[in-house]
Amino acid sequence: MTVIIELKDATVQVNNGFDETKTILDHVNLTIHEHDFITILGGNGAGKSTLFNVIAGTLMLTSGSIFIMGEDVTNFTAERRAKYLARVFQDPKMGTAPRMTVAENLLIAKYRGQGRGLVPRRIGHFKNEFKTLLARTGNGLDKHVDTPTGLLSGGQRQALSLLMATLQRPELLLLDEHTAALDPKTSVSLMALTDSFVKGDQLTALMITHHMEDALKYGNRVLVMKDGKIIRDYSQAEKAKMEIADYYQLFE
Template structure:
């Protein structure tokens, strides 16, 4: 099976401002394979976001290595890793350009990572295609192609961010607590859409969540983190036999 990401002894140490060195990622070893859908659980300060940041390249390792599709990217900055991955953030404002319309945002996502020359946008030529894409989401976004994204609801914006992140079928999709800022009903709807996109298009994805129910229901692997370490890596067979009470025991 194709290995998408491999972390070897990945560690991050930071100065906490009091001349003390704090380890926020501690000798992490992790292999992620094609079509894996990993859900990641852990309390505050467990190292979940740090793990995402070192994979994305927004935070550099102090020691250890990381490779994506066999390429050593340990010292590559985020912009050099962008060809491999997409990320949906917790804040719905992070994934879209607020003053640009829905159609304009989708056009950026469509040509993401490609070399561009100065040429007319030809946005009208894409409107039918974009309208059909948005109809699949089912929250009325297809009626807002010409609406600036800053005027959309948080749920609509996050659904658009998810669509933009998956439009070019990234090698790795990072879902960084992407439902946390939404109300329960909208969160449920977005998770249904996420599952559709990830499993339907056979994407490889990592999802940080604080919702035990989402971690139980979605994904084929479960990672539990504590104090910068991976303390549990549960495979599909084990995960399918677990109940919500088993998840709460991880935090006792």
């Protein structure tokens, strides 16, 4: 089975401003295989976002190492890792350019990671392709191809962010509490869309969530983090035996 990401003794220490060193990621060892869909649970300060930032390269390790597709990327910048990764953030505003149309945002995503000179963008050439793609969301986005993204609802904007993140099929999709800012109904529909994308396109995904129901329903592994450590790593078989009460018990 192909290993997509491997963390070895990944540790991050920061100075809290009082000449004290705080460990926010504590000797984490993690292997993510191709087609894994892993949900991550943990309270505030557990290390979930730190883990994502370490993988993405926006936060460097104090010690330990990280490999992507077998390549040691420990000292790679976020820009050098971007060819492997895509990320959907909690805030719907973070994944899209508000003054650009839906089509223009998709065009940027289509050519992500490729060298581009000063050439005509030929956006009309891709309109039908983009409409077909947008129709997959089921929330009317295909009728807003020429709408500035800033005028979309939060749910539509997150669905667009998800489309943009998966358009080039990343080696790893990072879902950073991407439903947290949405109302319950929109959150449910976006999770169903996420699951269809991950399964349909056979993606490898890592998802932070505070919704126990989503951790129970989606994915093949569950990680539980506390104090910068992974304290549980439930396999698909173990996860299948768990009920929602078991998840809440982890935090008592």
